[in-house]
Each structure stands twice: as structure tokens, then as C-alpha cells.
Amino acid sequence: MVQINFKDVAKRYADGTDAVRSLNIDVRDGEFLVMVGPSGCGKTTALRMVAGLESITGGELVAGNRVINNLAPRDRNFAMVFQNYALYPHMTIFENIAFPLECEGVAKAEIKKRVEHVVGMLDLEPHLYRKPKSLSGGQRQRVAMGRAVIRRPHAFLMDEPLSNLDAKLRVQMRSEITQLQHDLGTTTLYVTHDQVEAMTMGDRIAVMNKGVLQQVGTPLEIYERPLNMFVAAFVGSPSINLLSARLERTGDGVICVVGEQRFGIGATPELEAWIDRGIVFGVRPEDVSLRSDAAGKGATLKAEFVLSEMVPPEQLVHLDLGADVVVAATEEFDGDGTPRNLQNGKIIARIPSEYAISPGTGEWAIRKGHFFDPANGALIASVRFDLN
Amino acid sequence: MSDSRYGPKELVREALLICVAIVWCAPFYFLVMVSGKSDTDVFRAPLAWPEEFMFDNFRRAWAGTNRVTLGEALINSAVVTVATVAILILVGSITAYAVTRARATSREWIYIFFVFAIITPWQLSVVPLYTSFRQMGLVGNQLGIIILFSGLLMPLAVFLYVGFLRAMPMEYEEAAEVDGAGRWRIFFRVVFPLLTPVTATVAVMTGLIVWNDFFMQLIFLTGSDVQTLPISIFGFVGEYAARWNLVFAAVCVALAPIIGFYVFAQKELIRGFSGGIKN
Ligand SMILES: Nc1ncnc2c1ncn2[C@@H]1O[C@H](COP(=O)(O)OP(=O)(O)OP(=O)(O)O)[C@@H](O)[C@H]1O
Ligand SMILES: [Mg+2]
Numbered sequence: 001m002v003q004i005n006f007k008d009v010a011k012r013y014a015d016g017t018d019a020v021r022s023l024n025i026d027v028r029d030g031e032f033l034v035m036v037g038p039s040g041c042g043k044t045t046a047l048r049m050v051a052g053l054e055s056i057t058g059g060e061l062v063a064g065n066r067v068i069n070n071l072a073p074r075d076r077n078f079a080m081v082f083q084n085y086a087l088y089p090h091m092t093i094f095e096n097i098a099f100p101l102e103c104e105g106v107a108k109a110e111i112k113k114r115v116e117h118v119v120g121m122l123d124l125e126p127h128l129y130r131k132p133k134s135l136s137g138g139q140r141q142r143v144a145m146g147r148a149v150i151r152r153p154h155a156f157l158m159d160e161p162l163s164n165l166d167a168k169l170r171v172q173m174r175s176e177i178t179q180l181q182h183d184l185g186t187t188t189l190y191v192t193h194d195q196v197e198a199m200t201m202g203d204r205i206a207v208m209n210k211g212v213l214q215q216v217g218t219p220l221e222i223y224e225r226p227l228n229m230f231v232a233a234f235v236g237s238p239s240i241n242l243l244s245a246r247l248e249r250t251g252d253g254v255i256c257v258v259g260e261q262r263f264g265i266g267a268t269p270e271l272e273a274w275i276d277r278g279i280v281f282g283v284r285p286e287d288v289s290l291r292s293d294a295a296g297k298g299a300t301l302k303a304e305f306v307l308s309e310m311v312p313p314e315q316l317v318h319l320d321l322g323a324d325v326v327v328a329a330t331e332e333f334d335g336d337g338t339p340r341n342l343q344n345g346k347i348i349a350r351i352p353s354e355y356a357i358s359p360g361t362g363e364w365a366i367r368k369g370h371f372f373d374p375a376n377g378a379l380i381a382s383v384r385f386d387l388n
Numbered sequence: 389m390s391d392s393r394y395g396p397k398e399l400v401r402e403a404l405l406i407c408v409a410i411v412w413c414a415p416f417y418f419l420v421m422v423s424g425k426s427d428t429d430v431f432r433a434p435l436a437w438p439e440e441f442m443f444d445n446f447r448r449a450w451a452g453t454n455r456v457t458l459g460e461a462l463i464n465s466a467v468v469t470v471a472t473v474a475i476l477i478l479v480g481s482i483t484a485y486a487v488t489r490a491r492a493t494s495r496e497w498i499y500i501f502f503v504f505a506i507i508t509p510w511q512l513s514v515v516p517l518y519t520s521f522r523q524m525g526l527v528g529n530q531l532g533i534i535i536l537f538s539g540l541l542m543p544l545a546v547f548l549y550v551g552f553l554r555a556m557p558m559e560y561e562e563a564a565e566v567d568g569a570g571r572w573r574i575f576f577r578v579v580f581p582l583l584t585p586v587t588a589t590v591a592v593m594t595g596l597i598v599w600n601d602f603f604m605q606l607i608f609l610t611g612s613d614v615q616t617l618p619i620s621i622f623g624f625v626g627e628y629a630a631r632w633n634l635v636f637a638a639v640c641v642a643l644a645p646i647i648g649f650y651v652f653a654q655k656e657l658i659r660g661f662s663g664g665i666k667n
Binding site for chain 2: 052053074077080082090099102
């Protein structure tokens with residue numbers, strides 16, 4: 001067991017693609033760190049650099065206080081679980097799991113003992129002498145896990161190990177893997193593009209985009225205090241509502257103007273500098289609620305009911321603010337913070353499914369919001385309105 | 389259950405296929421027929437069924453030519469073929485592995501070198517090869533002919549292996565690398581077993597070439613005591629008289645192991661030619 005430090009690690013492929021740029025992450029000893037991000041953001045590349053399967057073109061990779069940039073994969077003592085498992089098709093399950101021990105030159109009797117132990121742990125006994133192709137997806141996944149844990153490696157590296165499983169099995173394996181990792185206490189670097197997987201499994205999460213690390217933190221930190229618009233939009237489903245807004249000072253204090261509508265935001269020192277400038281206001285669907293819920297407190301917006309999608313015990317209510325104010329997370333802004341391209345006024349609220357909503361325009365309360373710098377997407381402040 | 393309808397269309401198709409099969413078998417019919425004719429019958433009525441089937445022809449053919457019995461020639465052919473194929477498989481697969489997986493750019497040149505060797509006709513190199521083989525004492529013995537065939541067929545073997553390896557995912561090798569395997573273990577425990585389909589192709593293709601070759605064996609083995617089947621058979625064709633009935637009887641003998649092998653390994657062979665990697 002070991003800690004893994006990325007120090008300005010970079011990867012530029014031969015064709016000039018910058019897959020990973022100046023990555024700095026410290027994976028702590030025994031930690032389960034999940035790397036998450038959209039397709040093509042460089043997760044696999046980063047993981048393969050740790051495994052030694054891809055050369056490192058910049059920075060240093062340190063494992064257990066030792067620079068391992070040029071260490072051969074076989075000398076790193078990491079175990080990897082590949083996306084489609086890469087089980088050796090010509091070997092039986094027993095041979096597959098035993099292979100890492102065979103490479104170490106462990107004695108036959110000892111191999112048998114350890115394989116039997118692992119196989120018992122993973123419920124694979126009945127399949128020991130079958131070939132991988134005759135196993136189901138979930139069983140293959142377990143064999144891949146078995147091959148990884150048998151050696152007691154310094155760290156586990158897993159590249160979307162659950163993405164080939166059906167939804168139900170994925171949920172089950174999710175907890176099995178977390179449980180196994182906790183029991184063994186082995187440092188784990190886990191890659192996924194699925195934010196739910198990241199949230200549920202990781203001790204900490206590293207969010208990547210276009211080869212650049214966006215934020216590292218516990219699931220709660222990432223959710224509660226996303227450091228930029230990308231992270232805010234990536235985490236949470238349905239995605240955060242991002243609105244183009246303006247701050248103004250009135251006699252009652254600072255107010256936020258969204259389209260024609262305005263509400264007070266109380267005293268927030270970080271926002272002082274943004275008065276009379278364009279800003280992005282983000283509010284998560286679960287922070288929008290029926291007015292009566294938050295009686296008399298905080299900010300409200302008038303919005304017209306469009307439709308409701310029932311997902312008991314919740315419903316997703318689509319609302320229209322009546323003005324084009326919604327911006328995309330990838331929006332481009334002019335120098336003064338006005339967006340180039342406003343989409344529409346449609347936002348989503350997430351409320352308990354038993355509430356009936358009357359058609360027409362109603363008042364909706366906003367519990368909490370995040371303000372972002374339109375120029376670089378960075379978080380300026382998170383504000384709780386119901387405390388004001 | 390008879391849900392497969394057997395209509396006139398199927399009848400025609402079946403009749404056609406039977407005709408093709410008969411045409412296909414015609415050479416075998418003549419082979420067996422001529423091999424049973426008496427010495428005079430062969431020339432009197434070459435196409436008619438022999439008046440009396442002369443099993444004695446097989447005994448006479450078995451005695452062989454040039455003091456080498458057909459049995460010995462059979463063994464010689466088998467030794468040369470098996471040894472050559474073994475070398476081709478071992479050296480060919482390792483070479484192809486290096487050519488496809490090496491990082492050095494020289495690998496492309498090595499590959500082009502092999503491709504050129506395939507399209508260059510063997511016959512061009514016979515004279516210089518014969519001269520140098522003679523100097524090295526490699527003419528008239530099995531070692532020489534094995535080295536010769538291995539060299540001549542290596543480009544083909546490498547070509548086949550490279551084609552297969554290029555299409556084979558790197559994942560298994562990468563998994564083995566992370567699992568702690570060294571180069572040789574990766575090759576012999578992971579890569580080579582995955583090459584089985586193409587190994588079968590290489591074995592059958594080159595094996596048949598070596599087994600059936602006449603030209604090279606005639607030049608490099610004639611008159612030696614390790615002469616192979618084609619040379620032994622050719623021995624029945626004299627300067628003044630060709631004993632065709634004995635030639636055909638000997639061909640029957642030469643064919644037997646091939647047919648036996650085919651019947652025995654039919655399923656595996658077809659799978660080898662048609663299958664890729666399945667996991
Ligand atoms: N061998 C390669 N040569 C050149 N570019 C590559 C190579 N492998 C990956 N890339 C590029 O590097 C970037 C990152 O790829 P990577 O596979 O790491 O993404 P990822 O985050 O794992 O995506 P996914 O979720 O789809 O697996 C992509 O733009 C990809 O096109
Ligand atoms: Mg990937």
C-alpha cells in the first residue's frame with residue numbers, strides 16, 4: 001500500500017493531442033479516489049500512465065516517495081482492472097486468477113491456497129475450471145477483480161470496470177467493490193464517466209475536463225461547493241440550472257436581476273466587486289421549491305409551469321421563466337459578462353412527487369445558489385437564501 | 389420434424405453439388421485405377437478399369453527407388469516437413485511479434501524486407517543457394533533441406549503472423565505486463581496461445597508446400613539416402629520407360645497420411661481458418 005502523487009503530470013500523444021495537462025493529485029494511502037469526467041477528458045490516459053502502459057511526457061509520477069516515471073509496469077506492483085476485463089481467453093478462471101502469482105514464481109501449493117481463498121471471497125467456486133467466454137458479464141467482472149486482489153498489490157487501478165454491466169448488476173457490484181476495497185485497505189484509483197458511480201464509491205473525487213483537473217474533493221464538497229461551472233454542471237442529475245444574471249445595489253442591499261425579475265441576496269462580501277456586472281447564477285433543481293415550502297423567506301422567481309415528469313418519490317417540474325436567460329455550461333461570454341447565446345427560459349425544479357402543481361404562473365422559492373465568473377467559470381460565492 | 393421444405397429447387401441444387409463432387413473425385417478414381425493396372429495394361433487401355441487389380445504394384449512401389457524404400461522416403465518427408473513447420477512456427481511467430489510490437493521504426497523496414505522476399509520467386513536463387521549450401525556441406529542431407537525450406541518459407545509465415553497480430557488487441561499483453569509477466573512469459577503464455585488460429589494456417593500452408601515440393605528436393609536431395617517421397621516417386625519415371633502404375637501406387641501411399649490427417653483434424657482446421665479470437 002502506497003500513496004500516489006501526480007506532480008504536473010502531462011501526456012502529449014505522438015500526434016500532438018494533449019490528453020492530460022499538468023495534473024496534480026495526491027492519492028492518499030488506502031484511499032479510494034475516483035477520477036470522473038466526460039468522454040475523452042483523459043481519464044484512461046492518466047490511469048494508463050500510472051500503470052506504466054503509457055509513457056509520461058511531462059512532470060513526475062511518485063509512488064511511495066519514489067519517482068516511477070520510467071519504471072516498467074511489471075516492477076510497479078499495481079493491479080489493473082480493464083474496461084472489458086482483458087481476461088486471458090485461453091486460460092481457465094483458475095489460471096487467470098493465478099497468473100500474477102505465477103509471474104512472481106509462487107509455489108504451486110501456495111498458489112492453489114490463495115486462489116481458493118480469493119475465489120471463495122468472490123463466489124466463483126463453481127466456475128473455477130471454465131473459460132472466460134462461458135461466464136456472464138458479472139462473473140467475468142469478478143474474475144477480473146480476483147486477478148487484481150490475489151497479489152496484494154500496492155494499488156488498484158480500475159478503468160470503468162462496471163460500464164459493461166446492466167444497471168442492476170452495476171449497483172450491486174458498486175457496493176461489492178467498495179466493500180472489498182475497504183476490507184483490503186488498498187489505495188485505489190478508479191476511473192468512470194458516471195457521476196453517480198463517482199459519488200457513491202469515492203472517498204474523494206477528481207473531476208477532469210479536457211485533460212485539465214477541475215476539482216478534487218469529497219463527494220459532498222464537490223456537490224456543495226463546485227469550484228467552477230463545469231463541475232457544477234457535471235455533478236448532479238438533472239443538471240444545475242445556469243442563468244445569466246446581473247447584480248445591482250439598491251436601498252435594501254444587493255439584488256440579483258434575472259431577466260426582468262429581481263430578488264435580494266443579502267450581504268455577501270465576495271459579490272461586492274460584481275455589482276453592475278454580468279454574472280452566472282446557478283441553482284440546482286433540488287434547491288427550487290414551491291413558494292409555500294419556504295414561506296416568507298429568501299429569493300423567489302415567477303415561472304410558468306410547463307410539465308412535470310414523475311419519478312416517485314420525486315417529480316421533475318419544467319418551468320419557464322418567461323425570458324431567455326439560461327446559459328450552457330460551455331457558454332461563451334463577451335468581455336462585460338453578457339453571454340453570446342442565450343438559450344431559453346426553461347429551468348427544472350425537483351420536488352416531492354405528492355405535490356400537485358396548478359397550471360399557469362406561480363412563485364418558486366430558491367433555497368441556495370452559486371455565483372460564477374462568466375469569464376472563466378470560477379465560483380465566486382455560494383449563497384443560502386433561506387438563512388437570510 | 390420436417391420443417392425444412394424439400395422442393396424442386398433443393399433437388400436441383402443437390403444434384404448439382406453431387407455432380408461437382410463426382411468431378412472432384414475423378415482424379416482419385418484414375419489414381420486408384422491406374423495404380424492397379426498391370427505393366428502392359430497401363431499403355432494398352434489407360435482409361436479402362438484394370439482386368440485384374442494388381443495389388444502387387446503396391447508391394448513393388450513400396451520397394452522404392454535408388455535403394456530407398458517408400459517407407460523410408462515417407463519418414464524422410466515427414467521429418468523434413470515437421471521440422472520445417474516447427475521452425476517456421478517458432479521463429480515466424482517471434483519475429484512477427486517483434487515486428488508488430490517493437491517501438492523502433494526499423495520494424496517497418498524489416499516487414500518490407502519480408503514482403504519483398506515473398507514476391508521474389510525461389511527459382512531465381514537456386515544456383516547461388518546450391519553453390520553455398522554445397523560448400524557448407526548442406527546438400528544431400530535433411531539438415532540442409534530443412535534450413536533451406538525454413539528460409540524460403542519464413543517470409544510467408546511472418547507475413548501471416550504479422551497480419552493476425554496487427555488485428556489482435558493489445559489488451560491481453562498489457563494485462564500480462566501489469567500482472568508482472570516478463571517478455572518471454574508474455575509471449576509464450578499469452579500471445580502464442582492466442583495465435584493458435586493463424587498457427588494452424590501457417591502449419592497447413594507451409595506443410596503442404598514442403599510435402600509437395602519437387603523442384604528444391606530434386607536439386608538438393610537427388611541421389612542421397614535421405615531422398616523424400618517426391619524424389620522416390622520420380623524414380624519410377626526412367627529415361628526410357630515410365631512405370632506409371634508404380635508412380636500412381638506410390639502417389640496413393642504419399643497421399644494417405646495427408647487424407648488421414650485431414651479426416652482426423654477436419655474440425656480443427658476449419659475452425660482455424662475461419663476463427664479469430666473469441667473470449
Ligand atoms: N493513442 C492515442 N493517440 C492519440 N490520441 C489519443 C490516444 N489515446 C487517446 N487519445 C486522445 O486523448 C484524449 C483522452 O483520451 P482518453 O482515452 O484518456 O479519454 P477518457 O477520459 O478515458 O475517455 P472515455 O470516457 O471515452 O474512455 C482523447 O482526446 C483521445 O482522442
Ligand atoms: Mg477511457
